[in-house]
Amino acid sequence: MAKDNNNSGGPIHWADFTAERIIKQIGDKDSYVLASGITPSGVVHFGNFRETITVDFVARALRKLGKEVRFIFSWDDYDTFRKVPLNMPKQEELKKYMYQPIVDTPDPFDEHESYAAHQEKAYEEQVKKVGVEVESIYQAKQYRAGTYKEGIRKALENRDVIAKILNEHRTSPLADDWQPVSVYCEKCNTDHDIHSIKYSNNNISYDCKACGHSGTEDLEITSRVKLPWRVDWPMRWAYEKVDFEPGGKDHSSQGGSFSTAKEIVKEVYDWKAPVYLQYDFVSIKGAGGKMSSSTGNIITVNDVLKIYEPEMVRWIFASYKSNVDFAVSFDLDVVKTYEDFDRQERLVYGKEAGNEKKVNMAKRVYEISQLNGDDKIPSEMPFQPSFRHLCNILQINDGDISKAREAYAGEIKNDRDERRFSERSERALFWLENYAPDDFKFQINPTTPAISPDEKQGQYLNNLKSLLNSEWDSIETDKDLHEKMYELMHDVELKPGDIFPLMYNILISREKGPKLAGFIRTIGKDRVLALLP
Missing domain, CATH: 1.10.10.350 (Arc Repressor Mutant, subunit A)
Incomplete structure (x- = not known):
């Protein structure tokens, strides 16, 4: 964080501390590469968003220090299509593409060129709504273009080194004929029953028991060979010269994928692991069930944006340290979340008192919650219609937002206030209709009910x-x-x-x-x- 951002003269938010750690560990330079990514095996759910927003916060902190940042987002769409999510249409049609590359699976919605592209474009559009811009890299295109052939060759030539590193963290060692690659069969385009992979003189031979084909791929021209995750990850660190990439706690344990990747990138690719930050999981409270792309039980960024304003989605994540798990509320605590946000906003603009440290933290969290990339905040505090009161106003007016606006006409001063009222009203109405408890909802009687007062x-x-x-x-x-x-x-x-x-x-x-x-x-x-x- 820039020196003039708070009176203490130093960083205050975890993203700023991380930015300074990157500069200290990697070295002071003009530009840094930050990375994230995901496999588009199904609809990308809100839990996955934590990694994306974590990188975005750190990117903004580096830019605040005057650094150029390249935020690359890798779509692992050359991974295998292993399970048909339950929320997908055309289930039987999709099952025909099991164990083929996700990128070769057709879009069941008939909107994009592939199943993978459908998930990718949807997520890219959603994160833009919360001020996140990424440079997407589509791994199927990279592999099929031969971009990683030198990385694959190094892995094959260092097979024993990689096997030794991986075996140190396995309960049973890898098979003697194991190779650090997977192959999509030339005939059936699947990889789940490939055996007898051998590498010699730049050629990779294999037997496919799924269809009976035996084939050979020339490493110089093949588009059918890829590295497994634990080798692919460090290879790409070296290729893209990645300086920072976070990971979930499932990757962070001793012997986890980051641990082995750190050794492989050094021993095989003569590069260093990026600065790492563990993030914890995020859940949804009041919507039911664990989020999973494969089971189809998911809440997306778009779903959360139906409840919370875009800046609030960023603010919720920025308010927690990256290694703390938390839940985003869809239940009655939505009201409290709005109240907490408004209170913090008042602290930022001096409309409510707080100690210096609390105010400085509120300001920094509020800065990186803005949708613009430069963290500039509005010169005046935006209009704050109380969420609880707004819910009442909307219900009194039978859900008519234009009529509800009349109650606030004297308080709406500018375009930002208009946006605040419009966004908050739409979200309040959606929450009332879908998640609010029954005792929070009401409807004004059209006529006098039958009562018998004494x-x-x-x-x-x-x-x-x-x-x-x-x-x-x-x-x-x-x-x-x-x-x-x-x-x-x-x-x-x-x-x-x-x-x-x-x-x-x-x-x-x-x-x-x-x-x-x-x-x-x-x-x-x-x-x-x-x-x-």
Whole structure:
């Protein structure tokens, strides 16, 4: 983080500490290569996004230090199609392509040139919505173009070195005839039953038991040979000169893929492992089930964007250290998440007090939560419609966003405020319709419901009608109306328990609801009077 970003004069956020660590470990230079990637085996889910956003945060921190950054995103679409996700159409058609390259599997939606391309383009478009720009590298194109043939040759020539490194972390050693490559059969285009791979004089021979074919591939011209993951990863580090790449905790353990890749890149490719950062998993609370592309139980970035504004999605991730697991809420805690975001935003703009360290951290997290790549924040604090209150306003107006806007017309000052209102309203409405608990939802009654107030309750309702008719314009705050309603209760010797359930039943046919005085003021005099018996 630049020296002038906080009064302490040094980095404050984990992304800034990581950027400084990269410069210290790799050396101070003008440009750095940061990497991430995934296999498009199915719809890319929100859990995968943690790696992507982790790299983006570090990229921004490096750029803030004046460095050029190349953020490469590798699509491992030359991997094998091993399982048909349950949420895909044309299940039987897709099963015909099992064990072939994902890139050769057709798009079951008939929208893109392949199954892989469908998943890739969808994710690329989604991350753009949250301010992430990547340089995509499609590994099938790289392998088939012969880009990695020298890397493959080095792996084959150092077969024993690689086997020794891998065997140190295996319960049983690799077979004596194991080779650090996989081959897609020339005849059936599958790789799952390939045997007797041999390498000699630049040629790779193999037997395919799936179809009975025996073939030979010339390493100089082949497009059918690729490296397995534990060898492919370090090879690409060396080829792309990667300076930083994070990994999940499943890759981070001793003997995990990062551990072995670190040795292989040094011993085989004469390169050094990039600076590494472990990230933990992220889950969704209130949507049900573990995210998995292969099972089809997934929540995507687009799904989360239906609940949270784009800056908030970034802010949620930036608020946690990378090695801390957390859950993104779809349940009632959505309300709290919005309240927390608004509170932090007020800290940033000095609208709420906080100690220096807390304010500085809030500012830095808010900076890297912006969609623009330069971390510049708006000069004025954006309009903050309370999510809870907005939900009430929307329900009072039967979900009509344009009518709900009338309640905020005096507070919306500029285009940024318009965007905030529009985005937050759309998300509040979607959340109400899909995830809000039943006791949070209501609908204003179209007509007076059938109720039977007793004599004192009837007297109270008559007095309330008189109050609303005569004093509505002089009631300036919710507190004013609240106090007057209590005075009316005392006049007829009733308690809140005698009146509040009755009023909620009249208004929304429920026993309870939003704070009654504010609720009445928001609904409006005419509409309330029309419902009072």
